Structure formats: structure tokens, C-alpha cells
Amino acid sequence: MSRAAEACLDMAALTANLERVRELAPNSKVMAIIKANAYGHGLVRIGRALADHADAFGVACGEEAWALRMAGIKQPINLLEGFFGEDEFPTIEEHQLTLTIHHVWQINALAKARLKQAVKVWLKIDTGMHRLGLAAELVEEAVEHLRLSENVSEIGFMTHFANADDANDASSEQQLQLFRQSVSTYTGEHSIANSAGIVAWPDSHSEWVRPGIMLYGVSPMKGQQGTEHGLKPVMTLRSRLIAVNYLKKGDRVGYGGSWECPEDMPVGVVAMGYGDGYPRHAKEGTPVLVRDQLVPLIGRVSMDMITVDLRRIVQPRVGDEATLWGEGLPIELVAEAAGTIGYELLCGVTPRVRVLQV
Numbered sequence: 001m002s003r004a005a006e007a008c009l010d011m012a013a014l015t016a017n018l019e020r021v022r023e024l025a026p027n028s029k030v031m032a033i034i035k036a037n038a039y040g041h042g043l044v045r046i047g048r049a050l051a052d053h054a055d056a057f058g059v060a061c062g063e064e065a066w067a068l069r070m071a072g073i074k075q076p077i078n079l080l081e082g083f084f085g086e087d088e089f090p091t092i093e094e095h096q097l098t099l100t101i102h103h104v105w106q107i108n109a110l111a112k113a114r115l116k117q118a119v120k121v122w123l124k125i126d127t128g129m130h131r132l133g134l135a136a137e138l139v140e141e142a143v144e145h146l147r148l149s150e151n152v153s154e155i156g157f158m159t160h161f162a163n164a165d166d167a168n169d170a171s172s173e174q175q176l177q178l179f180r181q182s183v184s185t186y187t188g189e190h191s192i193a194n195s196a197g198i199v200a201w202p203d204s205h206s207e208w209v210r211p212g213i214m215l216y217g218v219s220p221m222k223g224q225q226g227t228e229h230g231l232k233p234v235m236t237l238r239s240r241l242i243a244v245n246y247l248k249k250g251d252r253v254g255y256g257g258s259w260e261c262p263e264d265m266p267v268g269v270v271a272m273g274y275g276d277g278y279p280r281h282a283k284e285g286t287p288v289l290v291r292d293q294l295v296p297l298i299g300r301v302s303m304d305m306i307t308v309d310l311r312r313i314v315q316p317r318v319g320d321e322a323t324l325w326g327e328g329l330p331i332e333l334v335a336e337a338a339g340t341i342g343y344e345l346l347c348g349v350t351p352r353v354r355v356l357q358v
Contacts, residue, residue, distance in 0.1 A: 004240040004271045006354040008326070009041060011049050013232035017215050018053045020230045024198050025205040031078060031191065033212035034068075035060040040277075040346040041216060041235060042355065044071040050215075051075065056098075058210055062091050069095045078122060081132065082106050089113050100124050100158060102132040107142055111149045118153035121146060122191065125182050127175040129162040136182045143186055156189040157182075161204070164196035165222050172201055195220035199229050218331055218342040225330045235346060236326025237278075237353070241290070242305075243269040244316050253307050254299025259284055266310040267298065270322045275303040277349035278324060282306075282338040289323035290316070 021030055032054035038046035047057060047068045056076040059065050061084070065077045078098040083089070086109055092099065093115055101107060102124040110121070123142060126133030134142055146152045159179045163169040179192060191208035193201065198209050199220055213219075217226045217233035226233060245267045253259045253267060261267070270288065274280040278301060286297040288308050299307045310316045325331040331342040338345075 008236045028209045029055040031056040033058040120154040122156045122158040127178040158191045167200040237324040239272040259299040273304040286337040289329040
């Protein structure tokens, strides 16, 4: 019998979430963002599942794009960080990738390249994120250089929101205005909205939207859950109780004895730890679902195990299922209790966790 830790992936939920994107942005094409191993769900697995649903894919680097092409993915694939060096041009040509251009050095390198076939580029404009992208005052010169290049077949325009997860933050509207001012005199497709933009900023939808976290059923908005936006969790991380111990008042649990039993009580041991991607920094009280009851994490998270307070469970037994997040336990609740975000939890699931598809 194998170890109990497993990630169960609901592929119908995945495609339903993409269809929800289309409901929210009916006039936009969808570039599904599946970088970082599809947010921990499996790059090739998710690419294949969405191959008949997405108009394009967005990845972080050439290695991710290459893996998708080797898996038979035919849709356009955009490198969201562009290229990192000139040595990538043969791969970009071979796999017909599109490029996000975010810096002057990339424009210069692309102009000097000897490509057999011109490529589509997305010129990324920094409208307030101040991470990647050209400043607004550099856009005119950049467009001129790209238009003169024989290596460029088409220019689109892109930006990225910094605070769209807060529907009351006026900076998103300011970013939209700056973007529109920067590109108003040029032809070419626009791509602005990330998941939060799709949900909360309909004016940003434009020709292309770029859903990421919402594809996996997680809310992109602060303080909200995916179900509030019609989304369904794709990943359910679960395991089982491998021990039920009846401890005495005053007994201490786990490394450092940081948690003391306030009374005689049952304590469960779940086969799940930071070696599986469960966050070591999860605080006492972080919820775990056992037999449809939320029970609190107690003691420190170990590499292979966590311990939970089972006083709410009638006659707990070894083998009882424990859900760490997903169906029945929104990942947003776990992330908040653990002092992190759902993105990190999903991306952190390690390879030793068995993956099941339903």
C-alpha cells in the first residue's frame, strides 16, 4: 500500500473555470496561464486538458514551452518573460513561440538576430507594477524599432496590474488610463486583464485576457473565495490519519513541545508535512477537514506529518480521510490561517504526492 498523501485533480472543474472566464469576458480571447508547472497542477497535464478550450497559453520560459510542444500542444504559446539570451532564438523559431518584450536590450537583440521566420511580439508596458515593462515614454521609440525589424511579424501591447485584487484600489484605473494613452496611436491587439482584472475590472478585458489562478478555482480577490466567482477547486490535497493517540492533560505535542493538551484528548497524526508541500509555517489552528468536520492543526508541522485536535470527531479511527485543502475546505481559508496565499500552497506541492485525475 502506498503512502496516503495525494492530490486529486478535478479536470471537469478546470474546464468549467475556463468557461467561467469566457462568461465574464465574452468578447476576449483566452491566454491560459500555465507557468510554474501550471501552478502545481502539472504543466503538460493541464495543457492537454485545456487544448480544446484555450486560444493560447502563457508560460514563463522556453523550457516550459518546449515541453508543451513535445506533448503535442498546437496553440500559440507566449513567453511571458520573453527570451533570456540569444541562444534561445532557434528554439523560438522551431516551436513558433510568441515573445513578450519588456526591455530595450531584448529589442536590440531581436533586431540583430538572423531569423528565418518573423515572430509575433507583445510589447509590455510598465504602467505601475514597476517589475517588467518599458516606461510609457519609451514606447514610441520601441514601437518604431520593432516595426522596422524584419524579425517581427506583429506587435501586440500588454501590461500587468499591480493591485487588481483590491476592487477599491484606484491605481488599477490609473494603470488602465496610462496604458490606453501609451498605445492610443498604434494598431495591434491588447492584453491587460489577469484573473483579478477579469473578475473585477471589466474595462480591462480587451482582445485578450490572461487567467491564471482562477483557472484552478482560487479567488484572485482579497478576502474572497473562488466559489463567490462561480469557480470550482481543481486540486484537493488529502491524506489519512495514520495514528490516533489519546493523550493526557499537560502532554506536549510535536517538536519543541509548543502545544500543550488542555485536557485528556485524542490527537490525530496525518501523513502530510512540509516534505509534501504543506507549509511548515502553518499556524496552530489552521483548519484540516476530517470526516466533514473542521479540526485545528496543533503543534509544529513536521517533514512527513502534522498533528490535529480530534476532540470534535466522534470515535476517530486510523484511516479516516483528512483534506488539507480543496473540496470541502477552500484553499483561501488555509492560506489565510497559514499566513500565505493560495498560489504558494498550490505551487509548493512536491513530486512525492501522488496525483489522481477525476
